[in-house]
Amino acid sequence: MQDHLQKYFTLAFSIDCVVFGFDGADLKILLIERGEDPFDGFWALPGDLVAPDEDLNSSVNRVLKELTGLSDLFFEQVETFGAVDRHPLGRVLTTGYYTLVKISDYELNPSSFAAEARWINVNDVKELAFDHNQILDSCIQRLQKSVRTRPIGFELLPPHFTLTELQGLYEAILNIELDIRNFRKKILQMNFLKETGQVQQNVSHRPAKLYQFDEEQYNLLKSKGFNFEV
Amino acid sequence: MQDHLQKYFTLAFSIDCVVFGFDGADLKILLIERGEDPFDGFWALPGDLVAPDEDLNSSVNRVLKELTGLSDLFFEQVETFGAVDRHPLGRVLTTGYYTLVKISDYELNPSSFAAEARWINVNDVKELAFDHNQILDSCIQRLQKSVRTRPIGFELLPPHFTLTELQGLYEAILNIELDIRNFRKKILQMNFLKETGQVQQNVSHRPAKLYQFDEEQYNLLKSKGFNFEV
DNA sequence: GATAGATATTGTAATTTTTACGCTAAGGTG
DNA sequence: CACCTTAGCGTAAAAATTACAATATCTATC
Numbered sequence: 064m065q066d067h068l069q070k071y072f073t074l075a076f077s078i079d080c081v082v083f084g085f086d087g088a089d090l091k092i093l094l095i096e097r098g099e100d101p102f103d104g105f106w107a108l109p110g111d112l113v114a115p116d117e118d119l120n121s122s123v124n125r126v127l128k129e130l131t132g133l134s135d136l137f138f139e140q141v142e143t144f145g146a147v148d149r150h151p152l153g154r155v156l157t158t159g160y161y162t163l164v165k166i167s168d169y170e171l172n173p174s175s176f177a178a179e180a181r182w183i184n185v186n187d188v189k190e191l192a193f194d195h196n197q198i199l200d201s202c203i204q205r206l207q208k209s210v211r212t213r214p215i216g217f218e219l220l221p222p223h224f225t226l227t228e229l230q231g232l233y234e235a236i237l238n239i240e241l242d243i244r245n246f247r248k249k250i251l252q253m254n255f256l257k258e259t260g261q262v263q264q265n266v267s268h269r270p271a272k273l274y275q276f277d278e279e280q281y282n283l284l285k286s287k288g289f290n291f292e293v
Numbered sequence: 294m295q296d297h298l299q300k301y302f303t304l305a306f307s308i309d310c311v312v313f314g315f316d317g318a319d320l321k322i323l324l325i326e327r328g329e330d331p332f333d334g335f336w337a338l339p340g341d342l343v344a345p346d347e348d349l350n351s352s353v354n355r356v357l358k359e360l361t362g363l364s365d366l367f368f369e370q371v372e373t374f375g376a377v378d379r380h381p382l383g384r385v386l387t388t389g390y391y392t393l394v395k396i397s398d399y400e401l402n403p404s405s406f407a408a409e410a411r412w413i414n415v416n417d418v419k420e421l422a423f424d425h426n427q428i429l430d431s432c433i434q435r436l437q438k439s440v441r442t443r444p445i446g447f448e449l450l451p452p453h454f455t456l457t458e459l460q461g462l463y464e465a466i467l468n469i470e471l472d473i474r475n476f477r478k479k480i481l482q483m484n485f486l487k488e489t490g491q492v493q494q495n496v497s498h499r500p501a502k503l504y505q506f507d508e509e510q511y512n513l514l515k516s517k518g519f520n521f522e523v
Numbered sequence: 524g525a526t527a528g529a530t531a532t533t534g535t536a537a538t539t540t541t542t543a544c545g546c547t548a549a550g551g552t553g
Numbered sequence: 554c555a556c557c558t559t560a561g562c563g564t565a566a567a568a569a570t571t572a573c574a575a576t577a578t579c580t581a582t583c
Contacts, residue, residue, distance in 0.1 A: 072304065112301040
């Protein structure tokens with residue numbers, strides 16, 4: 064490499080993950096408590112440096128697994144942050160990614176520099192390490208946009224869910240109230256929810272029907288020009 | 294810095310700019326012809342390495358100015374690309390940004406490693422250096438989304454424009470045909486276009502009224518909950 | 524100065540989508 | 554069996570979208 068280029072090859076790069084989960088009532092994200100400097104003892108997004116020979120997508124899944132135990136997730140890239148002083152150890156740029164999971168599908172196994180990993184209500188997040196609050200905000204905004212134009216909400220729910228649960232999820236993500244009847248009408252008209260034939264068990268009120276997301280049918284509709292929109 | 298971290302601080306970072314322009318008929322982008330290896334002689338997006346002590350936003354404007362002469366633009370960040378082998382000289386991650394300009398407002402002054410700078414019709418873009426075709430595609434997609442939900446189209450037009458020009462711009466960006474009457478109705482109903490009182494000059498047909506975008510009025514409407522949507 | 528050519532401008536009816544809103548059903552509990 | 558809780562459903566009004574064609578105004582040309 065030519066000499067005058069050397070000084071540019073002195074940066075580091077990291078990725079940070081915003082893992083959204085839903086527990087039936089609130090939108091949550093997965094945070095770790097750092098057990099190392101810098102920001103020892105602070106809560107932070109799971110994230111770490113990208114190895115020199117590692118692609119971003121591999122990096123995201125590796126890092127998340129090392130820190131929390133969660134693996135094989137599909138991430139969406141959101142925004143890259145490059146303020147000169149955002150990292151105390153040197154120039155580190157970072158890219159924020161988000162993903163959606165069903166909380167009950169995963170067991171948390173913090174390790175590496177994560178002293179602890181925990182699901183935190185999005186509205187209860189306090190000051191995080193680095194510029195992670197900014198990254199989180201950016202991911203929340205992106206999620207709010209995406210959830211209106213793609214049926215990603217289903218990735219947060221168990222395979223069988225009630226329409227009330229689905230509506231609650233949208234309300235939690237968008238932070239708004241939706242009309243029960245209009246919501247049901249709209250979703251059912253889209254024709255990609257299948258009744259499972261089952262109903263809720265052990266509830267002390269009229270049990271709700273359980274539905275499932277029919278991905279095949281959704282893809283068929285999409286290929287015919289159908290556009291999801293809530 | 295601790296030893297085990299050293300190996301991470303060996304990457305470089307660059308930014309690449311997609312500058313969209315409109316000449317009244319076609320959507321164009323600004324490309325440079327590289328006069329240096331790697332990819333000597335290839336057409337490429339204007340872009341270069343970020344200095345170790347430089348913020349991303351400063352970098353974008355500096356680089357674009359050095360290569361093409363255009364300065365002081367507002368950019369939107371789109372996507373970061375990090376394939377391990379995307380740059381022949383080492384590990385270089387890059388972030389793509391786009392901006393919109395009125396072509397006639399700027400004179401092109403290629404310098405630094407740009408042997409040439411030219412406006413190219415978006416549909417005529419051939420093979421570019423590095424992964425720049427991918428970056429371009431990503432920016433086009435983002436532009437097509439953004440243009441429907443924010444009145445950014447006006448940034449591509451001269452201060453005074455006709456409704457036909459505005460419609461042509463939307464058709465060029467979105468690659469679709471719009472109904473004349475419905476388009477005019479929709480845009481005029483939004484109430485942030487002001488008649489200038491002037492009409493086209495030197496046209497060999499009925500001259501069209503010239504309008505201007507009333508930003509103050511738009512901001513007022515927006516603050517009242519109005520949502521732009523085409 | 525009459526005519527042809529080019530683009531600008533405008534309205535309405537039909538359809539679709541969105542919104543607002545309250546009552547009955549089905550199960551469990553005490 | 555009375556009560557509590559959530560599920561499930563329909564309709565009318567309003568708003569937005571779509572489809573569609575005739576006239577107006579200017580220049581150029583004969």
